[in-house]
Amino acid sequence: MNPEKSRSTVKTPWQKVHLFPVVAAVIAFLYYGRFLDNFFTFDDFKYLENMFRGPMDVMLGYGQLRLVSNASWWPLFEISRFNPFGYNLFALFLYFFNAVLLYVFLFRLLHDKATAFIVSTIFVASGVGADAVFWKATNSSLISLFFYLLTLTIYVNYRRTNKGRHLVLSVGLFVLAMFSKEEAASLPFIIAVIDLLFFNGREDKAGVIRRVAPYAAIILFYMLANAYIFNYLLHTQADPAKLFRFRPIYSLIGGGTAFYLAPDGFVRLDDPFVYVTALLIPVSLIFVKEKKLLIFGYAWVFFTFLPQSLTGLGQFEPRVIVNSISRYLYITSIGSSLVFGAVLTGIRERFPGKVRFAVCSLFLTAFVWINYSRVQSRGNEWRASGAPVEDFIYSLKGVMPAFPDRAHVHVVNSPTGRAFIQQAMRAFYGTPDILWVDDPRTVSLKAGDSLFVIFYNPGVGQGVEVLRLQ
Structure with a gap:
């Protein structure tokens, strides 16, 4: 027996350890820890006011059928009352757990710890969706993504094992995601892409449709429930319906801002990252040999932004009293993280170990440094709004x-x-x-x-x- 081969195939306890949760915790607390005392602002007060109204006011929030995320205000209020610390800590925990769930999902999908680590680190270190943490009224984005990633993780288990109970659990978790925030409606597209890229979906297109159908049915049920409750029973419109606007070009290109958008939500044409992003697409398609992860990333950007784009609000024309558009890109920033990760892991195909380690380390260090300053600046803006x-x-x-x-x-x-x-x-x-x-x-x-x-x-x-x- 070759002793060198034997040593290489035996995993040490250190190799079995998943370090990402530690990295995610450090980055999350480094970014947001000093803002845990930020006071309530803007629409936060509506949700607090609802605590003194009836259960229907709490469950319908600001005129949305986000039953799960709206209901989260009850335990938060019971625990923290008017102390913002508890609400901010809840958002920070969700932000951390979502990053860990992304790591678990990618590790189970790809069986590649390094790629899962790189992509998830970029996601947790991105400042694009920082307002989903800072603005307590938008914890729906955090809660929805939590169940969204759980849904995908269990779905991958189902595809690996073909056990029906995993599919049932996945569909049940999607109900919670959908009734947390409407952006979860992108999930059937993501499941179809996963099937086509990573399983046998290209040979079994009828099977893809069959597996996607239960998730699509939940979205249809959600839409019908909205119409019945708001239009028929309450004789009004749900808030998403009031803001609805169809803009095909915006839907097509708007998600690309997840690669560089500052947390304040403004697109600035003098931002060099706009042009770096424009170069990234052709360069990445040429540079990366194994393109599954790259295609998955671009598909994620487009499909997860699609439900978010069907609104009159947007990065290119923020016209509302509260400019917090970047929160719409919190889920979309997973796609940009996948693209960055695909490019970095593609280095493995072209360069020796020391070079690729140095390149990845330099990129992640620079990425954290740039986004840390952005998040700190945005956190100070939210603090100034609430003080x-x-x-x-x-x-x-x-x-x-x-x-x-x-x-x-x-x-x-x-x-x-x-x-x-x-x-x-x-x-x-x-x-x-x-x-x-x-x-x-x-x-x-x-x-x-x-x-x-x-x-x-x-x-x-x-x-x-x-x-x-x-």
Whole structure:
């Protein structure tokens, strides 16, 4: 027996260890740990306000049938109340677990620990979808991807073992993903691509359709449930339907921004990464010999962005009061990570071990360095958005511990938009009866109503002065 061969085939305990969870934990905490005390902002207050309304308000959130992710606010509120730390920690944990799930999924699909490690490290180190962590109201993206990756992992087990219970479990997990956020609707396409590239789908196209059908049926059920609940029962439109917009060119090219988009969601034509990305596609197709992973990455970018693209919001024209478009690319950034990973692992086919190790190390170091600064900058922006509202709310609570029923309020020098201030006051005072008025001089009040004008002067005296007019 050749002793060298014997030693090479026996795995040591160190070789069996999967180091990625440690790497993911370090990167996730390095990026987001200092922002765990970031206060609530914008639409966060609507979800907090819903805690003082009925169960239907909680489950429908902002007018979406995201029953699973909306329901997560109940335990979060019970545990953390108005302390943002618990909500931020929950998002950070999900961000970490999603990266680990991606690693597990790729390892089971490819049986290649190095490739799974590289791709998952790029994903967890990307700053593209940072707003999915920073903005507590969008934890639906994190929750949906958690079940999405679990669905794919169990589906790969099903394809390996052909055990029916794995398929049933995979379909059940997809229900949770779909009812967490609509972006999960891309999953049937991803399953079809997996079958075609990594299994026998090209020889059994009827089998691909048969296996995709249960997931497509869940999407159809979700759409019908939305129409029935919102259009028929509530006589309104679901929020995604209100924002729906079909833009074929945007759907085709918009996902490409996942390779370089800054967390603030703006596309800047002076960003050199725009042009690096334009060169990446032809170069990668020429450079990478084994193209399965590369094609999978580009397919992931297109198909996962497709549901996200059917909206009037977008990177090229952010026109809403809250510019947080990059969160739509959180799931899509897995595709760009796959492409980067395919290029890096393709180096194995062309260069010796020391060279490929050096290239991969340099790329990952530079990638972390660039994205770390981007995430820190974005985290500071979110902190700056929440700090004035935190100061206002707690200063107001110190001056006015409670408001009477049917209180009408107007805030002079408001720290944020009127809708958000109204929601914040309703949440922190535990009553949905507080109403904002645009002009206290012209408002028409009923018997028993009260009217308050609140002056917010940060840094002056108590910071807040309350004047009751009626």
